[in-house]
Amino acid sequence: MPGGEHNAERARFSRRRKVLVALLALVAVWLAACTMLLVFPSVDSPTKADAVVVLGPPGAARLKEAMTLLDDGVATNLVISVNSVKQRAANALCRNPPAGITVHCFHPDPPTTRGEGASCRN
Incomplete structure (x- = not known):
């Protein structure tokens, strides 16, 4: 066997x-x-949108990308979540929007992602 x-x-x-x-x-x-x-x-490449929205801390890289999208004609509205006076570049855009661009700035309450979402919903 x-x-x-x-x-x-x-x-x-x-x-x-x-x-x-x-x-x-x-x-x-x-x-x-x-x-x-x-x-x-x-x-996907962005084509058209109602607005370009910058959430989180609106740092230089995010604002630069937003401006690139606006320059490419994706939208004419820029919405920025600003929760600090230290965010100088974002505050400057809120005070002096570029020509042809409508800038809407908001202060989320609470200053978290949840507050940003609630503010965008309204």
């Missing part, structure tokens, strides 16, 4: 190999999907 034991051992090894190959294939598919969704996501 040594031959029978050998065949049974080969069958177990073959099943293990198939399971391992299937698991590796699943991991490879999962990694490929994650790469496509997280590393190379599809991004």
Whole structure:
């Protein structure tokens, strides 16, 4: 019966190999999907909008991106969440809007994402 034991051992090894190959294939598919969704996501180009909205701290990078969108003609309205007098660039835009751009500034209450969302909803 040594031959029978050998065949049974080969069958177990073959099943293990198939399971391992299937698991590796699943991991490879999962990694490929994650790469496509997280590393190379599809991004639509903005076309037209009612307004460009700057939330969070309106820092230089966010304001620059907003101005780029406005310059590209995506919108003529700029909405900025300002919650501090220290946000000089945002406050300057609120006081002196660029030509052809309507700037709406608001102070969220509370000064959190929840307050910004409530202010935008109103």
